[in-house]
Amino acid sequence: MKFGPISQKCSHLLHGADYYPEQWVATPGIWDEDMRLMKLAGCNVVSVGVFAWAALEPAEGQFEFGWLDTIMDKLAANKVHALLATPSGAKPLWLSWKYPEVRRVNAAGVREPHGKRHNHCRTSPVYREKCRIINRKLAERYKDHPALFNPPAGALSGPLRKSNFLSVNPPGWRPFWPPSQKQFPISNC
Secondary structure (H helix, E strand, O other), rough: OOOOOOEOOOOOOOOEEEOOOHOOOOOHHHHHHHHHHHHHHOEEEEOOOOOOOHHHHOOOOOOOOHHHHHEEEEHHHHOOOOEOOOOOOOOOOOHHHHOOOOOOEEEOOOOOOOOOOOOOOOOOOHHHHHHHHHHHHHHHHHOOOEEEEOHHHHHHHHHHHHHHHHHHHHHHHHHOOOOOOOOOOOOHO
């Protein structure tokens, strides 16, 4: 079975990884070496921003996009696509301190301490609003950036979107899915 590209922007196999350049904001020279190594490895796509909220908004309402601007420009210059993530998986410390209700409550009814990834209360109106703000800022700033490669999950078309889930997944992969899973809910991703 052969399928067309998921995007006209990238009609070939995507090869990449998660990339955390925010760890090197104090030593940005490392980013040039990262680009060299990506080229050497044949990477053409990386996800960025996954856990970068604290680097993007170090204090409430204080946004610092300069480092990400540089990374996006370097990726574009090196023909590496960026899957720009929302950074909500690792909320900044100021958010936990100022709004403790954003922290997850455990089975004993105790709020979890700050410090773990994905340690947030998804139903917290404050958490949701702060996520909306940072996500909107990212979308507005990078929506037209040449490195950006974020095809919407529902944008897949043709036979891949309509295909039977089992027909496009080799038998060796199937143990990862429950036996009842007959269709891949691609439009709900």
